Amino acid sequence: MIPNRAADFEKFYEAHADKVRGLLFRLVGSEVLSDLTQEVFMKAWQHRDDFRGESHASTWLYRVAYNCAIDFLRKAGERSAPGKFWQNSLEKEVSHRQIVEMLLLELSWDHRTVVVLYYFEERPVREIGEILSIAEGTVKSRLSQARQKMTELLKMKGVEL
């Protein structure tokens, strides 16, 4: 499943890069996106023997990407500080795009991760549990709490869905 030649690696990268980049971008932003993407694929390559095919390669890669993002944020000391982004935004000036961006920043790290994986990456609850090494029930409860928080914030901005 995991390749061992340059051409195969390229195929492997092309098949999974969008998923990995998508998750990393929504979790850590664009500044370190390229560096972290490189790190994820290098780690995946170095530890390819650990992948035993018990789950999909994409699930395993999401897991590696998530761990890289966590490591980066730990080192940088950049866990989200909910509250500040929403309060600093002016009511009328923000576009829907900015609102979505702020919604994600307003969520705690745990909630943001499940929201990104569920709504943006469209992964099923079971797979999210595998990626984050948590129970399905925990995924569901985090999703429910995050949804509640996002609904409240959207109401504050006058967004009706």
Next chain:
Amino acid sequence: MSDDSLKNYLRKNAQEIPEARPQEAVRIWNRMQQMQPVKSAWRWWVSSVMTAAAALIAFVYLRQPQKIESLEEEHLYREWTEMVQEVDADFEQEYVSTF
């Protein structure tokens, strides 16, 4: 608010993911290849040091008991000789007093 409408709203208004640099896969592959000689040189160095350390430990460890062993053997032999001499002496005395 339904879950689908929230999902549609988030996806529709999400920031677009920046384009990857061209030839990103090739760049990553080359980087991994560059790192390999460093890694194997490091592995070679570590394994050499560990082998030398193991050989040294084995040499020291095996040398010590041999010394002790030979000392013990010598001591036991001396004790045995003394005991035999004592027994022989007792026996001779007993033999003399009997006859």
